[in-house]
Amino acid sequence: MTQSNVRIVLAILLFPVAEFLPGLIEMYNVYNGSGWPPSIQRALVGPVLTNIIMVSYWILLWRRQVHWTQSRVGWTSLIGVASLAFGAALVALFVTFAKDDIAIGIMTLGDVPSYTWILGTAFVWRETRQERLERLKGFGTERVSCPVCKYSMTGLRESRCPECGAQFTIDELFSAQHDRQEEFEQA
Ligand SMILES: [Zn+2]
Structure with missing residues (x-):
């Protein structure tokens, strides 16, 4: 198996790894009879953890493969901020249209920022033709x-x-x- 193959396997494992700990915490809350709907603080724990794990894992996995120019660092951060804003907007839309609790919205859509950020990095981190040559x-x-x-x-x-x-x-x-x-x- 080449190093690239190993990285692909690790990339596939990203999602279960990032969902595992937050899932355990929520299960603990439910079994300990915490009320429903959850408080906003409790609802935030899972998504915040998942997002942090996903972003750190993704950077650790690819940092040596990426040619870190100033522009790439800039775009990577910008996409991060835009992804957070997008996630917040989705939660707001969910609360408005589904007429549901904000905590439920956070639990449902709170992982979206890391997904869109990862999607963005796939474009930004890709090497240019010139760099490849x-x-x-x-x-x-x-x-x-x-x-x-x-x-x-x-x-x-x-x-x-x-x-x-x-x-x-x-x-x-x-x-x-x-x-x-x-x-x-x-x-
Ligand atoms: Zn020699």
Whole structure:
């Protein structure tokens, strides 16, 4: 499994992880006979926790894959603020049209900001064509490198690394480059 595959699995787990703790807390409240509808404070606990977990998890998961320019940081924050405003507007609409308690609105729609924020980051964090070209330039220029110290072994007539002295068979060298090829394909 490549690192990218692992990240995809972790990304899928984001939602259950983010809902688990708030779900437990709410279950505890219900079993302890807390009244219904919940107070606004109680209703806020779940969504606030879920949003914090989702945003932190998402940043931790992708921070090394994102090329953090000033513009990206700016857009990421802006989308965060806009998402919060959007979530609040949805709760207000819910209360108006469903004529329901504000606490119920918060519990129903309170997770929306992190969902829209994550959707936004998928666009903002995506690398531009230019950035991709810059990144790929590094590959391919040194076609063969030492698997141990990464020293370029292009043009050598033996499979011993002149830099660190490590000995390889031809097939070991080949398969080590193949790993690198995999990295390249993911890119
Ligand atoms: Zn070496």
